Amino acid sequence: MANNAAKNPGPKGPAFTDRRPNASLDKRQHNKGIKELRRAIDERQLLLYYQPKVNSRDGRIVGLEALIRWNHPRRGLIAPGQFVPLLEESGLILEVGSWVLKQAATDFLAWTRRGLAPLRIAVNVSPSQLKHENFINELERALRIDKVGHAGIDIEITEGVVVDDIENCIRKLTAARELGVRVAIDDFGTGYSSLRYLARLPIDSLKIDTSFVRMVTESPNDLAIVSAIIVLAHGLDLDVVAEGVETVEQCKFLRLLRCDQMQGFLFSKPVSKDAIEQMLKSGANTTAQAHVTSDSSSSRTISEPEYRQRREAAEKTWALK
Numbered sequence: 001m002a003n004n005a006a007k008n009p010g011p012k013g014p015a016f017t018d019r020r021p022n023a024s025l026d027k028r029q030h031n032k033g034i035k036e037l038r039r040a041i042d043e044r045q046l047l048l049y050y051q052p053k054v055n056s057r058d059g060r061i062v063g064l065e066a067l068i069r070w071n072h073p074r075r076g077l078i079a080p081g082q083f084v085p086l087l088e089e090s091g092l093i094l095e096v097g098s099w100v101l102k103q104a105a106t107d108f109l110a111w112t113r114r115g116l117a118p119l120r121i122a123v124n125v126s127p128s129q130l131k132h133e134n135f136i137n138e139l140e141r142a143l144r145i146d147k148v149g150h151a152g153i154d155i156e157i158t159e160g161v162v163v164d165d166i167e168n169c170i171r172k173l174t175a176a177r178e179l180g181v182r183v184a185i186d187d188f189g190t191g192y193s194s195l196r197y198l199a200r201l202p203i204d205s206l207k208i209d210t211s212f213v214r215m216v217t218e219s220p221n222d223l224a225i226v227s228a229i230i231v232l233a234h235g236l237d238l239d240v241v242a243e244g245v246e247t248v249e250q251c252k253f254l255r256l257l258r259c260d261q262m263q264g265f266l267f268s269k270p271v272s273k274d275a276i277e278q279m280l281k282s283g284a285n286t287t288a289q290a291h292v293t294s295d296s297s298s299s300r301t302i303s304e305p306e307y308r309q310r311r312e313a314a315e316k317t318w319a320l321k
């Protein structure tokens with residue numbers, strides 16, 4: 001299958017994501033992917049998109065997540081799922097990760113200087129980046145980009161990296177927080193975090209994975225999981241961000257469950273630097289505010305009585321009132 005996928009890459013390009021170079025296909029294809037990525041780095045084809053996170057209370061944009069894209073000269077914009085695994089496998093992620101930190105800090109500084117709301121920017125940090133002995137130095141260098149103060153950079157890490165080496169992780173995250181960086185656990189609920197580890201970690205927030213958020217209005221199990229994560233996070237004095245919020249119903253449920261922040265296509269897809277700048281300038285917050293505060297049923301995909309019934313059930317089950 002990997003063979004076919006790589007030989008017939010389809011509109012999205014070759015199978016950069018094949019993690020088995022010696023499997024059915026094709027070390028050559030794999031090496032070609034790495035070479036292309038090397039060139040992409042040298043020719044500055046990588047860029048950052050930004051997606052807003054909004055406050056669940058009033059819909060205001062409170063931060064941005066930086067998400068990498070590959071602007072391929074022939075294939076157009078390629079999503080990270082197609083090439084980040086190969087960056088990690090080849091070790092190129094260290095160089096790219098360091099560029100992402102610097103670029104996000106540079107953008108932050110430029111926006112702040114132009115008087116745009118100084119929102120914090122969260123950067124995804126891959127496991128090998130965090131584990132690298134130079135990580136804290138790199139972070140510090142990126143933050144001191146203006147030689148005066150710290151940029152408003154936060155980091156997102158996944159659960160797996162924590163479980164691998166908890167002591168090392170605690171040490172690094174403590175050092176990062178001393179630099180003013182806030183730390184989030186990304187895709188929470190999909191890894192194998194031990195709750196005991198979670199309590200020991202110097203972190204600030206949990207991001208609930210898209211897969212749970214998608215089903216929160218449909219499946220009692222997902223509702224139970226999302227609700228439990230929110231209660232757990234608040235019990236540990238952490239903020240909670242729901243990822244992948246796409247509908248007004250999901251937004252309303254998450255507000256009822258006291259989720260602190262939301263991120264998702266309902267508010268905005270990840271967009272270019274210019275587009276996010278426009279959004280920040282023109283107060284596109286108002287759209288998000290309307291979604292968050294509106295009781296309109298126009299964009300619901302379920303009927304009003306059904307919606308009310310589910311909402312009441314959620315309130316009863318989770319004692320939300």
Ligand code: C2E
Binds near residue numbers: 084186243
């Ligand atoms: P992530 O950090 O969990 O980022 C959230 C992903 O969910 C993004 O996908 C975003 O576009 C997508 N998303 C946001 N809202 C919605 C929604 O409402 N519906 C749906 N269906 N999806 C939504 P993206 O940009 O393709 O990034 C995928 C993953 O690639 C990221 O997941 C992150 O793990 C990784 N990644 C992205 N940029 C970087 C980077 O600079 N460095 C590293 N190491 N990894 C990165």
Ligand code: MG
Binds near residue numbers: 156
């Ligand atoms: Mg993330």
Ligand code: MG
Binds near residue numbers: 187207209
């Ligand atoms: Mg995530």
